[in-house]
Amino acid sequence: MANLSRLSNLTPGQTATVQAIHVDTGFKFRLNALGFRIGKPLELIRIAPFNGPYHIKIGNTEVMLRQQDAKMIEVLM
Template sequence: MHMHLDALKPGQSAIIDRIHAEQALSQRLSALGFRAGKKLEVIRQAAFNGPLHVRIGSTDVIIRLLDAKAIHVHLLSNQTESTTA
């Protein structure tokens, strides 16, 4: 399933498809490890719709939701968009 990083919930993992952002943001994200083909995991989201704590490899990054919207990912196949009980 394809989506933007900001739509992932804590505990979900995905692979980065592409980053669609202005050059400055794209370069900053690349320097932090956000590149096509890289696996990432959402660790937590701050309260009140705050930033995401994301793990890429062994690197933890806090990213604003606005910036996370520029990162297109596909959810790993063993996960669903929402959990059902």
């Protein structure tokens, strides 16, 4: 059963697909260019200690995102 969640709710090792991105236009273009596009599968690899950034693999690209920004990405688990 697929359900809607936020990227920030994933636990390391979990995969999901991008559903929607709720950020300002400028940052949305940046995320798009990094590979965050609707329907794309991604995997949360790890979260840095002390509430640090999320290490995400999307396609063949690995990206780090802060929790507050990961919250803005809706995913389907």
